[in-house]
Amino acid sequence: MASISGTETVSGAGTGTEKIAEIKTQYKKFIGRKILFILFSLILIFIIAGVSATLGSYPISVTEVYSIIWHGIFQNVETTQEIVVWNLRLPRIIMGILAGMGLAIAGTMMQGILRNPLASPFTLGIASGAGFGAALAILSGAGIIAGATGEYLIIGNAFLFSLIPTFVILLFTRYKRATPETMILAGIAMLYIFSAATTLLMYFSESEAVKEAYFWMVGSLGRATWDELIFSLNLGSLYIPLPGPVPIVLIGCIIPLMWKSWDLNVMAAGDEAAKSLGVNVEQTRILILIIASLMTAGIVCFTGTIGFIGLVAPHMCRMVIGSDNRFLIPASGLFGAALLLTADTIARRIIAPEILPVGAITAFMGGPLFLYLIMRRRREYW
Amino acid sequence: MKLKIKDVEFGYSNMPVLQNVNIELAESEILGVVGPNGAGKSTLLRCIDRILIPQKGCIMLDGRDIREISRMELARKIGYVPQDGSQIFPATVFDTVLMGRRPHLGWRSSERDTEKVLETLKMLNIEDLAMRDINELSGGQQQKVFIARALTQEPELLLLDEPTSNLDIRHQLEVMEIVKRVVRERGISAIMAIHDLNLASRYADRIIMMNGGRVYAEGKPSSVLNAENIRHVYGVEAKLSNHDGRPYIVPLRACVSANR
Secondary structure, eight states, X not given: OHHHHHHHHHSOHHHHHHHHHHHHHHHHHHHHHHHHHHHHHHHHXXXXXXXXXXXXXXXXXXXXXXXXXXXXXXXXXXXXXHHIIIIIIHHHHHHHHHHHHHHHHHHHHHHHHHTOTTOOTTTTSHHHHHHHHHHHHHHHOOOSSTTOOHHHHHXXXXXXXXXXXXXXXXXXXXXXXXXXXXXXXXXXXHHHHHHHHHHHHHHTSOHHHHXXXXXXXXXXXXXXXXXXXXXXXXXXXXXXEEEOHHHHHHHHHHHHHHHTHHHHHHHTTOHHHHHHTTOOHHHHHHHHHHHHHHHHHHHHHHHOBOOSHHHHHHHHHHHHHOSOHHHHHHHHHHHHHHHHHHHHHHHHHTBTTBOOOHHHHHHHHHHHHHHHHHHHOOSSOO | OOEEEEEEEEEETTEEEEEEEEEEEOTTOEEEEEOSTTSSHHHHHHHHXXXXXXXXXXXXXXXXXXXXXXHHHHHHHXXXXXXXXXXXXXXXXXXXXXXXXXXXXXXXXXXXXHHHHHHHHHHTTOGGGTTSBGGGSOHHHHHHHHHHHHHHTOXXXXXXXXXXXXXXXXXXXXXXXXXXXXXXXXXXXXXXEOSOHHHHHHHOSEEEEEETTEEEEEEOHHHHSOHHHHHHHHOEEEEEEEETTEEEEEEEEEOTTOOO
């Protein structure tokens, strides 16, 4: 016991307060680094977006692009240059930013609530549900929404079917406790069921239609238009732009997720510890699952399955800024946006004028980068 | 903080884990819960913190049934140090201990919360670890961090599940001294499930010996820890001596025909 009181006196009054002050500065620096990373990602998005808007079969310089965007906000677009930037490139870029943001944040959430570093927005079968819904619309013209046709039928189907796995998991948790293990296993079962259903559907369809359905499933930003991004309200001569479906879903989901970020932090310590710290673990897990699923569904129904961003962006950000979700949510959202935008820019240019689906490029580009980062880490975990 | 456990029963489907458990805890007391594996020690602690909910009986905290207390309020009253505090994603010691402020704070943590964390780290003499990743620490250091987290909750009752398992003897002593000190200084109570009978004997004010989900014996260490009880509950022949007025147990051999 003498030795114990001995160690206590090591940090005596004088050195003790000094040490405390030092920890405080260190901690403030750590927080500063997180904020810096968030700002860095934001700037990165602006730069990549600017560069991306210049690239294409119609050459436009960076400065021109920014001035076109600036002018377009206040007046109608008229020249060819303006139309190319505003109507062709910008919707794609903005969709890329929003999709990257949503998928990365949904991935962060899934990894958090499932306490599993391998989780992504698609772990629980969302992508295969959406894929089946879209395939059903493309191959047989059948859908859930009455009266919808063509593209709306595909989008509506994809959205609703992508939520079925989540819904089944929720039903499941009424009978079994909402543990990560139960949810993952139920989700994987749903994933296989929908994949099998899609395979069967394709097996009995015309090859042209199968190709179309397959193209839908490989995620792409090529279908993006202003309709998904902005809802324009025309009141006579007055024209009011309002956020469209994608931004609305994102805003509506990110706010409650940020609000729950503390609880998610606590849940990383394990269910028991989280409960003892006052968190209603099962309820929070289900709530976050619903929100993250809605957010993913709201993106995937327009873009198809864009993989890897949701898995990798959260990890890359954790390597730099740690796991505090209050910072990790915005950081991985912005970084995911930058990542997807870069991937799409490459997808558009790598064998131009042919445009590759970004869904294939994200993994191609992100995979090696991710492996490199894992190798560089000394820690056990990465 | 007065705790009263009345006729508590808990079981998984058809397997009873706790049966007819009655315990009362006075203020500023360290209660050691001993017993063989599967006796229900951890389950008892989990029931007290409402991580598990007993099928029968009730647990009263200062005269209130814990089922009527919100989880958040309960977290301000009871701190729990789980046996396995595995953290899946990297987190600094500081942030881990800051989680203990969760029941007290809103979305933002204030300067006061930072102070509380630093105060606790200093008290446990682990302020040097503040910015280290918890996954990189040794078992003993991690245990101290989890105790620090529970202490920043500023609970009136501290529950510790095997706080000294996997620790070397130095860390065992340090952890037990910390518990003893906070109980005395803050006037809180502590219940610890513990395997090491000698640590229990030395640090607990009172001991509950459990066997097969029931309280087998209860009282001062000197009255509970005797050769007869140890033989009956553990099936082990032991020799006991007196050390500073507390029993010291030397286990000799497993009984051949244990009447358990």
